[in-house]
Amino acid sequence: MTNIKLLSASLELIENDFFNSLAVSVVIWKNDEHYTIETISKNINKILGFSQKNFMNKKTIYSNLIHPDDLKRVLNEVKNNVNEKKLEFTHEPYRIMNSKGFYKWIKIDVTIIYEKGNVSHFIGYLSDCTSEKEILLEKELEKSKLSTIIHSLPDLLWIKDKNGKYLACNKRFEDFYGAKESQIIGKVDEDFVNKELAEFFREHDLKAMQSNIPLSNYEELTFSSDGHTEYSHTIKTKVVLIDGSIYGVLGISRDISDIKEYQNKILEQKEEFETIFNFSKDGIAIVDLESNFLNCNNSYCEMLEYSKEELLTKSCIELTISEDKEKSIKTLKKIIEDSFIINFEKRCLTKNNNIIYVNMSVSLLPDKKRILMVTKNVSDVKFIEEQSKLISMGEMIGNIAHQWRQPLSVISTASTGILFQKEYGVLDDKILIDSMNSINNSAQYLSKTIDDFRNFIKNDKTEELTSVKDAFDFAIHLTEASLKNNYINIIVDYEDDIIIHAIKNELIQCFINIINNAKDALIENTKEGNRYIIVSIKKVKDALELSIKDSAGGISEDIIERIFEPYFTTKHQSLGTGLGLSIVNKILRDKYHANILVYNEDFTFNNFKYYGACFKITFNKEVL
CATH class of the missing domain: 3.30.565.10 (Histidine kinase-like ATPase, C-terminal domain)
Structure with a gap:
């Protein structure tokens, strides 16, 4: 069909009622400066809401309806195809405003009409593709979101095919190999790392593809981007297609250097605690909430004269002398309530029936099921304290003597004076009363002194x-x-x-x-x-x-x-x-x-x- 016949057929089609009942509209533009619409099918109103007359009497200008961001592209597509002498082309979908002011996506297949070698008209077959475009845009948005998430992950993420060639990776993986994703795709590990490490990676890839569950391993990874090393936990799982065939392997690797460092510190602290526990001169023991021994060091055994095996069959309360058991039970309850107590003193009975004085610092362990006891044998200190008490008693007697010297002197002087004055007949009532008051005051002072010292000395x-x-x-x-x-x-x-x-x-x-x-x-x-x-x-x-x-x-x-x-x-x-x-x-x-x-x-x-x-x-x- 010649271009002129095609143009005539299109004009007849525009007037066809059956065609106008369809969802495809026909537009014929002249190839002039403004791409004037020569005619347009009636069913344009189904797509844009504007009537045929709106376009024919130029109340509505088609180019003015195209989204400003799309207009330049649309015009360039027309010019490029004309310059290439094409007969047909399809516009990339673009946005156009309907009668309600909303933009719709349309698709146009264009036929170029030539007359005597020059372009005379354009015939466009226009259809609404808004739904398809929105679905596509939504998919592209989801793809973009997924890509953003993958590239924002702090973990390394990659996919290889079953032959070990990289299919995709994220930004963190780019840092690991010091290359862009485009430079990594299609290559294998040996292109980036030494043979030994590449074989290590490949070995775990193969194991993952042969396993029905994800597999994990720990490895040290040195980043090519800056040379730093991370201790990583890597998980690999096979990727299976719909038909059940193995496509490749997906890998995720997380930096757990901080966790590893923390574990090392815990291990060091454990070793330190074990060293302290085993070599401390103080007795250290762990008991349950009923004071049954769960563990103890050698010092504790030596202090109580039991072997470790014997001590682990007993309780701390059981080894307490009867006079101190009640306060020990109360203290145990207090420890469970308050989590710790320090400088608790009691007496214990050793295997050889020796009574020893102990000073204890006790803490409830974090699991709330065990108690840590650090115990010192203070029997020697108690002996020293008893000696000190005797010395203090001697000093107190000396202090009492000093305190009493003056009031005793007053009593002696007053009583002697009364006798002397009575003997010579010069004792009158005033002197007698004053002397008796002086003796009474001194006696009261002596009594108060006794009370003060008694209150101080009492245990x-x-x-x-x-x-x-x-x-x-x-x-x-x-x-x-x-x-x-x-x-x-x-x-x-x-x-x-x-x-x-x-x-x-x-x-x-x-x-x-x-x-x-x-x-x-x-x-x-x-x-x-x-x-x-x-x-x-x-x-x-x-x-x-x-x-x-x-x-x-x-x-x-x-x-x-x-x-x-x-x-x-x-x-x-x-x-x-x-x-x-x-x-x-x-x-x-x-x-x-x-x-x-x-x-x-x-x-x-x-x-x-x-x-x-x-x-x-x-x-x-x-x-x-």
Whole structure:
């Protein structure tokens, strides 16, 4: 059919009612500057909503309906096909506005009409492809999303065919081989890594393709992009087509370097714990919630004189002496509730029926089913404490004697004076009453002194909220008479205070020991009139600092570091045992977590310079 006949046939087709009932519309354009529509089929209104007349009377201009982003492309497609002398071509689908102002996608098959070698008309067969285009766009969007997800994955991802050739990979895999996906596709591992590693990869590929489940392995991967190495967990699974044939293998590799490092740290900590557990001098044991032994170290066995096999058949409560069992059971319940307890003391019975004193720090393990116990044999310390108590009793008797000397003197003087005046007949009622009041006041003072010392000496081990300042004041009260009788002045400067959980009398005894140590040094080394003990309490950040210094000339640098050692003393053997400061150090550090330092320093008081020892005790603030 010639071009002219085709044009005539198209014109007849446009007027055909059957054709106009179809979903394909015919448009004939002139090949002029504006591509004027010569005619258009009536069924154009089914596609665009505009009538045939709208286009024929030029109320509606076809080119004005084309989406601005598509118009240039459409015109270029026409020009290119004309220049190539083509007879037919199909436009890429483009968007065109309908009568309601919405864009639809259309597809146009175009026939070019030539007359005497020149293009005279274009015949377009136009159909609505909006649904097909939207489905295609949706698929492309999903494909784009999937591609974005794959390339954004922090894991390496790749697909190989069954011969080991790469079919696809993501951005992370590009970093691994230091090449773009386009450079990797179609190649094999040996094109990028050494033969040994390539064979390793291939071996696992083959295993995965032969397996019905995904397979995994661990490997170190060195990235060509920057040379860094990652410890990776790789999972491979075969890819199977619809017909059941093997297409290839899919691989995913995740960097688990942090997990590996964490596992190594856990392993190191486990080894450290086992070393501590096995070689610690302290007894370490793990028990269940009923105190049955589950594990223990050699030190624990040696302490209780049992073999490990024997000890694992017993419970911690079972080895406690009967007098301490009730408090041990209560403490066990407290540990389960509060997760830990420190410095718990009790007595245990060894295999050979020896009673030992133990100090325990106990923690509930994270699984909430086991308890860790660190136990020290403190029998020797208890012996030292008993000796220290006897020494303290002797010092207390000395302090009582000093406290009583003045009131006894008053009573003696008053009673002797009454007898003397009675004998000479000069005793009147006023003198008698004054003397009796003086004797009564002195007796009341003696009674109060007895009560104070009795309250201090009694073995009350109850912890209570205790003021550090009040405890030190009471220590001064108990030693004040002894200090005065030895011409020792004690100066106090309290700026602040702190409340701690403490056994009050135990804390007072610590302070008395330090005061007595200063007193003995002052009597031995300093003349009367220059004997001073300076006490200050002040807040330093969240801690309380208690400073006790004397003017006794200081402690020799040769021995100052040893003064807290048990049995170390600078006094004559008949005067000291070396237990006082050792006990002070142990109680303050172990029970009250205080820090105690001793050093020598110069200081000025009342415009005079002095030199002496300073004991500095730091109490950390407790949350009450």
